[in-house]
Every structure is written in C-alpha cells, then in structure tokens.
Amino acid sequence: MLSQTSQNPPLAERMRPTSLIEVIGQQHLIGQNGVIARVISSGAVPSMILWGSPGIGKTTLALLIAKALKRPFHTLSAISAGVKDVREVIETAKRQTRAILFIDEIHRFSKSQQDALLGAVERGTITLIGATTENPSFEINSALLSRCQVYILNPLSEEELKELLRQAMEKDFKLKKKNIEIKSYEALFRISGGDARKLLNLFELVVESEPNFNAPNTEDEEGNIIKNTIEVTDEKVMLSAQQRISSYDKSGENHYDIVSALIKSIRGSDPNAAIYWLARMIEGGEDVKFIARRLVISASEDIGNANPTALVLATTTFQAAIQIGFPEAQIVLAQCVTYLATSPKSNASYTAIKTARKIVQEQGDLPVPLHLRNAPTKLMKQQGYGKNYNYSHNNANNFAEQEYFPKELANTKLYEPAQNPRENGIRQFLKERWKEKYGY
Structure with missing residues (x-):
C-alpha cells in the first residue's frame, strides 16, 4: 500500500495492490493455474491486450507484471499520446532489456498510431500491454492483434467488492482509525457499476463527508481508544453521489x-x-x-x-x-x-447459441459423425469418412432426413422460432421436415 506520506492520493490509489497475491478477482488469469501467472513464472510474457470494463484491474495488472519481471516500464495514454510519443518510447526501449510499454485505452489509437507499434512488437523491442474497454476485434488493427494475446478480465463479483471494502477499512491508514459500519451495499454497488476504482473513491467520499470523520478519537476510563463510529447507508451514498456524478461520463x-x-x-x-x-x-x-x-x-x-x-x-x-x-x-x-x-422482436437465435455453447462447455468436443466428415484423401475414405452421407440436393425439396448431431446429442432441440409472422413461416418449414425428430 502507499504510505501516509504520499500526497493525499485517493483511496483507490492508496489501495492499489503491490503484488499479485494482493489482487482481488481475476483468479482465472493470475491464480495458481492462471495463464498470466504461468507466463510470469516462465519469464516469457507475450504482448497482450487486457480487455474488460473500467476499474477492474487492467492498469494494476500491467504494473505488477512489470514489477514481477523487473522489466523497464513505460506508459502512454491513448487519449493524449501520438505517433511521436510512441516512437520516442520505442527508441528508449532499444537501449533497454525487454521493456514493457503499457498503453491505456489503446482502442483510441488511430490506425497509424497502432501501425507505429508493429515493428517494435514483432522484433521484441517492446512487450506491449494494451488496456481496452472495447472489443479488440473491432478496435485493434488485425495486424497488431495477431501479434498479441487477448486476455479478458471479468467484472468483480459482489463478494469481491465487499472484500475490497473490508480490506480498505482494515488497512488504509485513514479508514482504519474509524469504526465504519456499512448498513447496506446496494447503492454503493449500483452507482459504482462494478468499477472498483469508482467504488473505493465513492466510499471514501461518503465516509469523509461525515461530520465526525476528522474529530479525534476518545479514550475510555482505562485508556482504551474509542474510535468514532461512521455509518454508511444508501441515503448517504446517494447524497454524495449526486454531488459528484456528471450527467454523462464516457468512461464510467x-x-x-x-x-x-x-x-x-x-x-x-x-x-x-x-x-x-x-x-x-x-x-x-x-x-x-x-x-x-x-x-x-x-x-x-x-x-x-x-x-x-x-x-x-x-x-x-x-x-x-x-x-x-x-x-x-x-x-x-x-x-x-x-x-x-418498431421492428418485430425475436431472441430465438441468441437463446439458441447460448444454449449450444453451454452444451459444448459441459460435454466437450464430441466426435463428428463419420458420414458428416470431410474425406479429401483415400485413407480417410477407407476409414469411412463421408460414407452414407445423403446429399440434400439429390432429394425432393432439397431435403434428406439424417442425423446431423453427434450421437450423444441426437434429437436435441436448440432453436425455437418466436411467435411472429416471419418465424411462424420458419416454424412451418421446420415442422414439414423435422416434426418427428424435434417436435416442431
């Protein structure tokens, strides 16, 4: 944690972890079997894009990776940096050993700015760590993206956010001097929206707004310190939040x-x-x-x-x-x-793919039936690949009833057309072909 002598940084900065073991959340990446933990152990950290919502640890993770590897660390903000800044960092990195360049909000970099990184990343002059709240597939040039691993950071759960507040009250040099009682977490969680940085700073604002926050603690007759009690309620949180939240915050x-x-x-x-x-x-x-x-x-x-x-x-x-x-x-x-x-609505396709992915996650890679497999070689044909496949266009109405699922999933119905004119037509189409198999 930052020391008391720091120039009054906000609570979120004071509580920034100084080692991976202090990080709350993201255990799928930094836990014992996490991919980032493994690459840090090996020392071979690839260039990467950290993708996730605001305030869940992207910057912290970049700092801790550099610290764990004892690498030179450079940082740029895509909001203010240009191609010139990128090139200056690269020139500096050429005189260093395996420097790390962290670029916050890398999705805001233009194509030319991203292109300026390509050569240095490819040659290993820098290890790039980019942070983004936007889908990298849309916002990062394909050439740069192909040279980076993409790691997705998960939103913090309510239990993780509670643990964050508990540690703040226990460890922060200001808050641990007070007896703070959180009566309700609802407003804190709703307004912070899972953003740990916003949660901590809002919490600090609420606590410091209390009239007795700066009052000295008292002692009982035996000399024991009696800490000032501060209650955090939804009403107090909302009152403080209304004084701070702007009408529209593009990053919050x-x-x-x-x-x-x-x-x-x-x-x-x-x-x-x-x-x-x-x-x-x-x-x-x-x-x-x-x-x-x-x-x-x-x-x-x-x-x-x-x-x-x-x-x-x-x-x-x-x-x-x-x-x-x-x-x-x-x-x-x-x-x-x-x-x-004003268009008719249906989430049938969305529901179908969610259900299908759940089945895949639960049942793994079930084998493709032999008759559906591609048989480009003689050996594959001898092994039965493609055998007994009935080519749909050789049949009436371009339809041949046969099994298209792995045998373990036969007759599994995933797509249910919604009730609207167009999908009613789709349902009729399916009923004429698959009524017995799928119950349309």
Missing part, C-alpha cells in the same frame, strides 16, 4: 447505464424512449462507433429472424455513420434506432 458507469437504457428501449419497442437515450449519448460526446456497434448487436440479439433486414440496416448504419461522422451521423443513427424499436 453512466456510459454503460445509458447505452443499456437505449438497448432496452429498443427491445421494448419504444422508439420515443430509444431516441431520447440516443440523444443523451450524442450530447455527451459518445463515440459514433460505440453507438453504431451496439445497434448492430441489438439487431441480431433482439430482432433476429423476426426481421433479418434489421441486421442489414444496422450494418449499413455502422458503415455510414463512421464515414460521415457527427453531426450528420445523428440522422442515420436516429433512422436505425426508430427502425429497430
């Missing part, structure tokens, strides 16, 4: 709350509310790509086969909005939002 909890409200308004077929939340995001200066990407996801997740054109329009919106930019992009986004909100 409101950012995710408002896009959630937009998507849920679309899902609920309310174009009026959806347009309002879109306006909130635009007025807040939200990235056009962030908005458009969410609309593409909504078109498939919430509308799907009830209206496949929704995905086509959303994808076109994504391309058009990026090309023309704000302010004109607001018109394109508004058209897409109202179209999606």
Whole structure:
C-alpha cells in the first residue's frame, strides 16, 4: 500500500495492490493455474491486450507484471499520446532489456498510431500491454492483434467488492482509525457499476463527508481508544453521489447505464424512449462507433429472424455513420434506432447459441459423425469418412432426413422460432421436415 506520506492520493490509489497475491478477482488469469501467472513464472510474457470494463484491474495488472519481471516500464495514454510519443518510447526501449510499454485505452489509437507499434512488437523491442474497454476485434488493427494475446478480465463479483471494502477499512491508514459500519451495499454497488476504482473513491467520499470523520478519537476510563463510529447507508451514498456524478461520463458507469437504457428501449419497442437515450449519448460526446456497434448487436440479439433486414440496416448504419461522422451521423443513427424499436422482436437465435455453447462447455468436443466428415484423401475414405452421407440436393425439396448431431446429442432441440409472422413461416418449414425428430 502507499504510505501516509504520499500526497493525499485517493483511496483507490492508496489501495492499489503491490503484488499479485494482493489482487482481488481475476483468479482465472493470475491464480495458481492462471495463464498470466504461468507466463510470469516462465519469464516469457507475450504482448497482450487486457480487455474488460473500467476499474477492474487492467492498469494494476500491467504494473505488477512489470514489477514481477523487473522489466523497464513505460506508459502512454491513448487519449493524449501520438505517433511521436510512441516512437520516442520505442527508441528508449532499444537501449533497454525487454521493456514493457503499457498503453491505456489503446482502442483510441488511430490506425497509424497502432501501425507505429508493429515493428517494435514483432522484433521484441517492446512487450506491449494494451488496456481496452472495447472489443479488440473491432478496435485493434488485425495486424497488431495477431501479434498479441487477448486476455479478458471479468467484472468483480459482489463478494469481491465487499472484500475490497473490508480490506480498505482494515488497512488504509485513514479508514482504519474509524469504526465504519456499512448498513447496506446496494447503492454503493449500483452507482459504482462494478468499477472498483469508482467504488473505493465513492466510499471514501461518503465516509469523509461525515461530520465526525476528522474529530479525534476518545479514550475510555482505562485508556482504551474509542474510535468514532461512521455509518454508511444508501441515503448517504446517494447524497454524495449526486454531488459528484456528471450527467454523462464516457468512461464510467453512466456510459454503460445509458447505452443499456437505449438497448432496452429498443427491445421494448419504444422508439420515443430509444431516441431520447440516443440523444443523451450524442450530447455527451459518445463515440459514433460505440453507438453504431451496439445497434448492430441489438439487431441480431433482439430482432433476429423476426426481421433479418434489421441486421442489414444496422450494418449499413455502422458503415455510414463512421464515414460521415457527427453531426450528420445523428440522422442515420436516429433512422436505425426508430427502425429497430418498431421492428418485430425475436431472441430465438441468441437463446439458441447460448444454449449450444453451454452444451459444448459441459460435454466437450464430441466426435463428428463419420458420414458428416470431410474425406479429401483415400485413407480417410477407407476409414469411412463421408460414407452414407445423403446429399440434400439429390432429394425432393432439397431435403434428406439424417442425423446431423453427434450421437450423444441426437434429437436435441436448440432453436425455437418466436411467435411472429416471419418465424411462424420458419416454424412451418421446420415442422414439414423435422416434426418427428424435434417436435416442431
């Protein structure tokens, strides 16, 4: 922990872990069998992208990796750094041994800025650790992404957040002098949105707002110190939060709350509310790509086969909005939002893939039936690959009833068309072919 002599850093900074063993959460990465723990032990740490929501340990993890390996550590913020800054760090790293370059919010780097990293990463001049809250598949150049491992950080659970607060009250040089009682965690968790940094700093704000926080502790008749008692309630948290939370914070909890409200308004077929939340995001200066990407996801997740054109329009919106930019992009986004909100809804495809992935995770890699396997060689044909496969187009209506599942999953029904005109047609199509097998 930082010492008391530090220049009054916020609680989140004072509680920043100084070793991997102090880190709360992310045990799938840094626990005994975690992939990052293993590569640190080997000393062969690859360039990596740390992907996860704000305040769950991306920066801390980068610092601790460098500390554990005793490597030179350089840091840049993609918000303020340019190609010149990147090249200066690379030149410095050439005179060092296996330096680490940490770039926060790397998704904000332009293509040219990301390209400036390629050679140094490929030659091993630097080990790149990039942190992002956005999907790397969309935001990181494919050439750079191919040279990095992507590690996903999980949101902290409520139990982990409680442990974070417990340790703060027990170890922080300011808080341990007080008797702090948390009466309810609901408002703390809701406002912080799983962001540990925001949680700790909000908690500190609430506690320090108490009139008796700075009052000296007293002693009883026997000389025992009686600590001042401070109660943390939902009402106090909300009062403190209202004094600090801005109307729209692109990197914080409101950012995710408002896009959630937009998507849920679309899902609920309310174009009026959806347009309002879109306006909130635009007025807040939200990235056009962030908005458009969410609309593409909504078109498939919430509308799907009830209206496949929704995905086509959303994808076109994504391309058009990026090309023309704000302010004109607001018109394109508004058209897409109202179209999606007033479209028939179905999450049948989304539900089907979630169920299918769960089965795969539970049952592992079941063998592909021989008749479905590809047989490009003579040996494979001799082993029965492709044998007895009935080519659908050689049959009436281009359909041949046969087993397409691994035998362990025969007759498993994953896709259930929703109740809307288009998927009613899909249901009829399936019923004519698979009524006996799947019960359509």
